[in-house]
Amino acid sequence: MLDRLIAEFDTALRAVAGVHAAGRPAPGADAAEATLTDEQRRHAAALMRVNHVGEVCAQALYQGQALTARDAHARQALQQAAREEQDHLAWSHERIQELGGRPSLLNPLWYAGAFAMGAAAGALGDRWNLAFLAETERQVEAHLIGHLDKLPADDRRTRAIVDAMRSDEAKHRDTALGLGAAELPAPVRLAMRVAAKVMTTVAYRV
Numbered sequence: 001m002l003d004r005l006i007a008e009f010d011t012a013l014r015a016v017a018g019v020h021a022a023g024r025p026a027p028g029a030d031a032a033e034a035t036l037t038d039e040q041r042r043h044a045a046a047l048m049r050v051n052h053v054g055e056v057c058a059q060a061l062y063q064g065q066a067l068t069a070r071d072a073h074a075r076q077a078l079q080q081a082a083r084e085e086q087d088h089l090a091w092s093h094e095r096i097q098e099l100g101g102r103p104s105l106l107n108p109l110w111y112a113g114a115f116a117m118g119a120a121a122g123a124l125g126d127r128w129n130l131a132f133l134a135e136t137e138r139q140v141e142a143h144l145i146g147h148l149d150k151l152p153a154d155d156r157r158t159r160a161i162v163d164a165m166r167s168d169e170a171k172h173r174d175t176a177l178g179l180g181a182a183e184l185p186a187p188v189r190l191a192m193r194v195a196a197k198v199m200t201t202v203a204y205r206v
């Protein structure tokens with residue numbers, strides 16, 4: 001148990017500090033860097049900062065899941081999703097740097113908030129834990145589709161990363177549903193959308 005806690009704490013520190021290696025190469029790495037105006041570059045970096053914050057939160061959620069999931073099959077599926085989230089974390093971090101931006105200064109805060117929400121969902125049992133996860137993945141997927149509209153059309157490197165993340169998140173949602181996620185009540189879904197809106201608005205700037 002102590003080993004597990006140390007491993008989880010290590011994951012948390014890495015997520016917040018931005019130290020992580022991707023298991024899969026970054027999508028779009030072979031595409032040429034687009035010629036962007038300063039404004040476009042700043043905008044793309046800010047959008048990737050928002051996505052990186054989302055991935056920091058995903059680390060916290062999946063960590064909570066791994067600690068509370070009771071079923072071995074569920075735990076294994078969630079660990080696979082968590083590994084893919086680590087790729088997202090690394091890809092978005094690297095892309096922010098390539099675009100000359102920096103990650104959110106509030107990452108420790110985002111992480112703590114997501115961990116608290118994940119733990120609260122976990123306390124309600126697997127069905128609700130998975131429900132929270134499935135709804136999060138659904139909202140993140142919709143959010144990433146929105147970013148594909150907002151990113152410069154020529155920025156193929158950033159777009160390839162966002163598109164690959166979008167397709168993974170859809171898979172993660174299906175995984176959570178397949179493991180027996182309940183359907184969250186509408187007011188909870190709305191509260192999650194409001195919280196996400198606050199997070200994305202702040203993270204675009206800070």
Ligand SMILES: [Fe+2]
Nearest residue numbers: 055058085088
């Ligand atoms: Fe992700």
Ligand SMILES: [Fe+2]
Nearest residue numbers: 137168169172
């Ligand atoms: Fe995901």
